[in-house]
Structure formats: structure tokens, C-alpha cells
Amino acid sequence: MFFxxxxxxxxxxxxxxxxxxxxxxxxxxxxxxxxAFVTAVGGGTLRDVMIGIEPVSWMRNMTxxxxxxxxxxxxxxxxxxxxxxxxxxFLFDTIGxxxxxxxxxxTGLIAGLHPLICIAMGTMTACFxxxxxxxxxxxxxxxxxxxxxxxxxxLGGITYFLLLQFFEDRNILFVxxxxxxxTVRLIAVRYKISLPTLYKKDxxxx
Amino acid sequence: MFFxxxxxxxxxxxxxxxxxxxxxxxxxxxxxxxxAFVTAVGGGTLRDVMIGIEPVSWMRNMTxxxxxxxxxxxxxxxxxxxxxxxxxxFLFDTIGxxxxxxxxxxTGLIAGLHPLICIAMGTMTACFxxxxxxxxxxxxxxxxxxxxxxxxxxLGGITYFLLLQFFEDRNILFVxxxxxxxTVRLIAVRYKISLPTLYKKDxxxx
Amino acid sequence: MFFxxxxxxxxxxxxxxxxxxxxxxxxxxxxxxxxAFVTAVGGGTLRDVMIGIEPVSWMRNMTxxxxxxxxxxxxxxxxxxxxxxxxxxFLFDTIGxxxxxxxxxxTGLIAGLHPLICIAMGTMTACFxxxxxxxxxxxxxxxxxxxxxxxxxxLGGITYFLLLQFFEDRNILFVxxxxxxxTVRLIAVRYKISLPTLYKKDxxxx
Numbered sequence: 001m002f003f004x005x006x007x008x009x010x011x012x013x014x015x016x017x018x019x020x021x022x023x024x025x026x027x028x029x030x031x032x033x034x035x036a037f038v039t040a041v042g043g044g045t046l047r048d049v050m051i052g053i054e055p056v057s058w059m060r061n062m063t064x065x066x067x068x069x070x071x072x073x074x075x076x077x078x079x080x081x082x083x084x085x086x087x088x089x090f091l092f093d094t095i096g097x098x099x100x101x102x103x104x105x106x107t108g109l110i111a112g113l114h115p116l117i118c119i120a121m122g123t124m125t126a127c128f129x130x131x132x133x134x135x136x137x138x139x140x141x142x143x144x145x146x147x148x149x150x151x152x153x154x155l156g157g158i159t160y161f162l163l164l165q166f167f168e169d170r171n172i173l174f175v176x177x178x179x180x181x182x183t184v185r186l187i188a189v190r191y192k193i194s195l196p197t198l199y200k201k202d203x204x205x206x
Numbered sequence: 207m208f209f210x211x212x213x214x215x216x217x218x219x220x221x222x223x224x225x226x227x228x229x230x231x232x233x234x235x236x237x238x239x240x241x242a243f244v245t246a247v248g249g250g251t252l253r254d255v256m257i258g259i260e261p262v263s264w265m266r267n268m269t270x271x272x273x274x275x276x277x278x279x280x281x282x283x284x285x286x287x288x289x290x291x292x293x294x295x296f297l298f299d300t301i302g303x304x305x306x307x308x309x310x311x312x313t314g315l316i317a318g319l320h321p322l323i324c325i326a327m328g329t330m331t332a333c334f335x336x337x338x339x340x341x342x343x344x345x346x347x348x349x350x351x352x353x354x355x356x357x358x359x360x361l362g363g364i365t366y367f368l369l370l371q372f373f374e375d376r377n378i379l380f381v382x383x384x385x386x387x388x389t390v391r392l393i394a395v396r397y398k399i400s401l402p403t404l405y406k407k408d409x410x411x412x
Numbered sequence: 413m414f415f416x417x418x419x420x421x422x423x424x425x426x427x428x429x430x431x432x433x434x435x436x437x438x439x440x441x442x443x444x445x446x447x448a449f450v451t452a453v454g455g456g457t458l459r460d461v462m463i464g465i466e467p468v469s470w471m472r473n474m475t476x477x478x479x480x481x482x483x484x485x486x487x488x489x490x491x492x493x494x495x496x497x498x499x500x501x502f503l504f505d506t507i508g509x510x511x512x513x514x515x516x517x518x519t520g521l522i523a524g525l526h527p528l529i530c531i532a533m534g535t536m537t538a539c540f541x542x543x544x545x546x547x548x549x550x551x552x553x554x555x556x557x558x559x560x561x562x563x564x565x566x567l568g569g570i571t572y573f574l575l576l577q578f579f580e581d582r583n584i585l586f587v588x589x590x591x592x593x594x595t596v597r598l599i600a601v602r603y604k605i606s607l608p609t610l611y612k613k614d615x616x617x618x
Binding site: 262268 | 528556607
């Protein structure tokens, strides 16, 4: 119950973030809906398809479909006033990636995958909705360029496997991992920490 | 038989539309062939992969492979004179999305998915070949921005489920749904109706 | 053993090529790692997902994961001096696509697919990592525009099926196909041969 509420809050934040980017690109209502959808379920869809869980998760859980459609609708209606929600949305988003990371790791474990692959699946679940959103909007994905975002998920994943042996009760471990992801992200945003960009002038090697 | 002829006409229209966009981007023959292919089978491929029908449909039906290769070849050879075919191609394309919508809905139903998901699958089958084409050509997908295209498919899908209870014979229902999609699209193009674009200035919320 | 060494050399070349493109786009370390990964395993992942081999290959073989991470790390560390490796990298890349082509054809055959589809799978395995890399970096894929690259893979695939009846021992056939792909690519690069670009002015047909 508790987890489901969090999951829905995360989905709302992702869907609204997608809708906002789409409106910023002057898309029509259909485009806005699709981008909201892809942002919210894209990461999990890629994960499911690559692991072989099909039909993919969101097709079997209508709650998320309704939540996403409502969120997109809400974002369109209140697009002029959504700035007042800036802080709430950032919080939802941060909660969302924390939970999505844990869900992705879990899915990988159930499929019997190697810990490193599980961490990759957690990060993909949390981050690749945003990557797909940026590709559809014809941008270089923002998380490849300037934010501690995926890094928070990766650190959460590493924490998971470091602590795995000490916890009988997975639920407590999940909460800890979620808190690690959130803390890293919040600190990075608060103190404007980002990874350095690497640069290599194009000399046409390959 | 009747349906298969329509399916092939749709595939021809999609493949030629892809080849034209690729040539407009100054691609080489290989690029033109790939874009023609992706435009024609991309929507169905995404649908199959997400539902779990693998190997995906076009790998098991060589007719479509031959039709697409021939269409791309034709588009390249007659690229200077293809304007004379403008109206036929538009008609094929409109017939194509009507049929693809129905095929997508059917596929969803057979997989036991919820009606809303089936409508999404129908729309995806009809429209996402064009979306993938635009991504590969580094454009924001045109259907997100300015055309009643997906909307026609969605209205067709809604019609399907509204009328489902009244028809014993699925074939008649399919024809009706196809006609709805075609009519909406033709009216929209004839009277230059499009969805309004939504706009939200970027204030960097998330 | 011999094949595995070649496979790893190819993976190294692909991962480094991805990392270099990502650095050229001023990505951060996370972005560089992801692009290296996608370039190295993207083609095989698409192939596996479309055929239905899941979890996809690289999730079940940690060797490649370690090779890719190390290659990306290496590319970042030595990015200023990597020009000295220009020729080795080009060679690895050429060896890589030769082997990936053969691996893709094999995978298609095992899945019982039509020879044409197998050739497509071979070409996809070899080339679509680079296509995905370019999409993530917001470029029109380079192989659609100016290089004999995919063409070499296609010619290798055709050779495979032309000679299939004459060889009891598949291994010899693989080596021959690999040599065809390499030879075509090396000759094309040496004599700067490329496919002509086709051009069709946009008159907004569809």
C-alpha cells in the first residue's frame, strides 16, 4: 500500500515532466499525451522487453494508464500555473527515481541476473523514460550531460548489494536504498554538484 | 484476400513515404532502404515486441519484405516523377493506417489486453513507423506536432469497442472501423483541421 | 577461443568509438559509459529482442560487460593520446563488424528464419549499435549517409548463403564471410568509395 502510493506519486511526476517538455516543444495534445506516457513507462518498458517480461508491465496494470492520462490532462489544463508546484514535482520526481531504482533491481533479481546487470536494470528503469522523452523531442538526453541523476541510482544499486547480506527483511533494505538515492540527488541539486563533462575534439577517428 | 491486398497497398504507401523522406535527407541507397523498412514495419514491430510476439511478424512473412524492397526501389527510380502519384499515395497511406489500426486492435485482443491498451496498440501499429522514421531522420515526429493522424486511429479504436456488442461478425465491424479512420483523416486533410499546439514556455521545472 | 578473442577486440573497438563520440558531444562520465555500452551491444540487443531471445545476450555474459566498462574507462583516460591508436581502432572495428555479421546470421539461422531475414539480422547486429549511438547523440546515423559499412555486411551475408551448399564445415565458411566483409570495407575506405546519395527535394507528398 505504502509502496504503491509512492509508485503513483513517481509516475505522476514523470508524466507531468514529460507533458511539460512536450508543450515546450509546441506539440499538439496527442503528442503531449504520448510523451507523458513514454516518460513515465519508457524505462520499465525497455527493462521488461530486454529481460523478456511480456506483455510489458504497464499493459497489465490499468491504474498506471489512468494516472498517466490524468496527469497529462492536469499538466495541460494548469500549464500556466504549474510553476507553483515546482518543489512538489521535484520531490515527486526524486521519490519516483528512488522507487523505480528498487523496482528495477528487484525485477533483475527475480530474473536471476548478475548484480551488475541488476544495478543497470534499476538505473534504466529510473532514467530511460527521460532518455526516450528527450530522443522523441530531438534533444541529446539531459541525463547524459549535466545532472547527478543516474549516478544517484547507481550508488543506490551498489548500496543494495553491499548491504544485501546483512538484511533478512528486504523491505528495510529497499527503504535504505531509496533513501540513499534520494539523499544523493537532493545534495547534488542543493549544492549544484554535477559530474564534469569530458571533452575530446572530433578528429574523425572511426 | 481482400484484406491482404489492402494491407499490401498500405505497406507500399508507408515504404514509399519513408524512402522519400530519406532521399530528402540525402541518404545513400542503404539508408533509403532501411528508412523505408522501418516506416513500413516499425509500428507493428514495437507492438509485437511489447506484447511478446516473437520473432516479430514481418520476419515470418516474406511477402512484406519483398513488397517493401520493391517499393523502395521504385521510389528511388521514379523519384523525379513521383509527384504525379501524390494523390494515390495519400490514398494508400490513409487506407494503410485504417487497416493497421484494425490489425493492432486485433493483436491486442488476441493477447487478452484491456480495451484501452488495444486502442493504444492499434494507434501504435498505424503511427509509430512514421515516428521511428522521423527519429532516424533526426526530426521531431510530425504526428506529434501538426496532423490529425493518430487522432483518427484513436477515434477508430473507440468506435470498435463502442460497437463491439452489436456485431456478431467481426469482419463488418472491421470495415466500419476502417471507414471511420479514413473519413476522419480525409475530412481533416480536406478542411485543414489540426489539433491546436499547446505551449508552455520553458522555465526549467524538472 | 579464436572467435572469442576476435569478438572481444570488436567489442573494444565499438565501445571506444562510442566513448569518443560521446566525449565529442561533451557528455559526462555516465553518458560516456552508456553510449559506449549502447554502441557495443545495441545491434545484438535489437536482434535478440526482435527474435525473442531474452534476457538478451549481454545480460548473460559478464565478460562483455567488463570489457565495455574497461574500454570506456580507457578511452576517457587516454582521450588526448588516442589518435595514436587510430589505425588499430579502425582495424578492430573492421574485424568487429565482420564477426558481428556472422554472429547475427547464425542467430537468425538457429531461430529458423528466412535467409534474407538472416542477412538483415547480421547487418543489424553489426551496424545498429552505431545507429543507436548516433540517435542518442542527436545525429542522423552516419551509416545511412556516407559509408560502405552496412553494404559490406550485406555482401558478406549474400556470400554466406551463396556458398552454404559447398561447405560441410561452417567454421571455414564463417572465416570466408568475415574476410569478404573486411575486404569490402578496407577497399572502400582505402579508395574512398561510397554509395551515391540520393536526393529528392521535399515537396511534402505525404
